[in-house]
Amino acid sequence: MASIWQYANPRKFIETTDRILPWVAGSSLMALVVGLVWGFFFTPDDYRQGSTVKIIYLHVPSALMAINGWIMMLVASLIWIVRRHHVSALAARAAAPVGATMTVIALVTGAIWGQPMWGTWWAWDPRLTSFLILFLFYLGYMALWAAIENDDTAADLTSVLCLVGSVFAVLSRYAVNFWNQGLHQGASLSLDKEENVADVFYHPLLLCIAGFVLLFVALVFLRTQTEIRARRMRALLARERLG
Amino acid sequence: MMPELGKYAEAVLSSYAVSIMLIVVLVIASVTRARRVKRELESVEKRGRENAEV
Numbered sequence: 001m002a003s004i005w006q007y008a009n010p011r012k013f014i015e016t017t018d019r020i021l022p023w024v025a026g027s028s029l030m031a032l033v034v035g036l037v038w039g040f041f042f043t044p045d046d047y048r049q050g051s052t053v054k055i056i057y058l059h060v061p062s063a064l065m066a067i068n069g070w071i072m073m074l075v076a077s078l079i080w081i082v083r084r085h086h087v088s089a090l091a092a093r094a095a096a097p098v099g100a101t102m103t104v105i106a107l108v109t110g111a112i113w114g115q116p117m118w119g120t121w122w123a124w125d126p127r128l129t130s131f132l133i134l135f136l137f138y139l140g141y142m143a144l145w146a147a148i149e150n151d152d153t154a155a156d157l158t159s160v161l162c163l164v165g166s167v168f169a170v171l172s173r174y175a176v177n178f179w180n181q182g183l184h185q186g187a188s189l190s191l192d193k194e195e196n197v198a199d200v201f202y203h204p205l206l207l208c209i210a211g212f213v214l215l216f217v218a219l220v221f222l223r224t225q226t227e228i229r230a231r232r233m234r235a236l237l238a239r240e241r242l243g
Numbered sequence: 244m245m246p247e248l249g250k251y252a253e254a255v256l257s258s259y260a261v262s263i264m265l266i267v268v269l270v271i272a273s274v275t276r277a278r279r280v281k282r283e284l285e286s287v288e289k290r291g292r293e294n295a296e297v
Contacts, residue, residue, distance in 0.1 A: 051246070051247075054246075055258045113258065215266070219273055233287050236287045
């Protein structure tokens with residue numbers, strides 16, 4: 001059986017992801033279109049939240065990917081720190097703008113949803129605050145990559161930042177359980193069926209989550225390929241300059 | 244076809260508009276940069292091969 005570490009070879013990574021990418025992107029598009037159309041057009045209003053419940057199909061999947069995007073960056077950063085595989089550091093770099101966009105979507109849809117339900121766009125609630133801090137970590141992470149010329153040094157420093165930021169990624173997920181206060185309710189999805197949203201909302205929501213996960217994977221594959229090529233180009237140009 | 248969104252129509256529609264716009268911008272930016280970098284790398288590699296032959 002082939003080792004997973006073979007994908008640490010940039011050429012192998014590009015070859016493999018080139019083959020998979022159209023399928024992942026196509027599946028993502030299909031899941032998103034079906035999930036969002038189902039959720040928007042064919043689900044009833046909630047008895048308490050009215051039609052605002054339709055925001056769940058964007059808010060929950062994007063929040064999930066904002067947190068899990070950072071966790072993926074953490075795993076890739078740890079692989080870089082331990083095994084020094086460039087592809088893993090570049091994958092973490094590639095995932096950051098995707099995760100940051102997911103965080104913005106979660107924050108914006110949360111604020112828009114919060115206004116009619118809570119009577120305010122924003123509150124310094126544990127989950128909202130930890131999410132905002134997670135977004136600032138995303139910005140800091142991307143800025144650090146951009147600010148450092150040497151790729152290996154940038155990978156080292158951003159990996160450390162990623163480790164620190166992971167505290168807030170975990171807090172964003174569990175803040176409601178830790179503090180048990182604030183406006184935000186607990187998880188909408190759980191292994192405990194009793195805690196889940198009603199089935200009528202649950203199934204399109206699962207499809208939207210699948211769509212967001214596949215979109216994240218597709219974009220990370222594409223952007224990692226780009227980072228690998230950009231790194232090779234920088235190396236070739238540096239060699240050219242040396243004559 | 245359009246569902247009755249009632250008094251929350253603005254909130255629901257603006258959530259969808261902002262989210263879809265952000266996703267589309269992210270996808271377009273990623274694809275555009277991927278194509279540009281691939282093209283530039285091919286040009287640098289070609290130049291390198293030509294210089295090696297000289």
